[in-house]
Amino acid sequence: AMIARGEAPRAQFSQDGRRIWTINAANDQGIRSQAKVWDATTGALLWSVDSAYDVTAALWVGPGGEKLLTSSHLGECNDDEIMIWNARDGKPIKSWGPGGPSRLWGGSM
Structure with missing residues (x-):
């Protein structure tokens, strides 16, 4: 099975090893920036x-x-977004940005 098509700069296993979370950047072949489970x-x-x-630059x-x-970001500090998702079904829980300080490069939950 193919886990990712294109570049997947971030990947993380669940603690029980049953799931893999990945993020990838958009590219010129029509692949959009995505988070996948x-x-x-x-x-x-x-x-x-x-x-x-x-670019979806970080994943926790x-x-x-x-x-x-x-x-995620478009390159400008005022065009960024931080999202918290339900990891089981992909539904958004909370978001910050764009239009404010919302770039995050490191951290933990």
């Missing part, structure tokens, strides 16, 4: 969300694997 055993895609941003998984945090 995969079944680590079968390679099946469980859910995926597209970003309107060029919260304790217990229930929440996923992504940080």
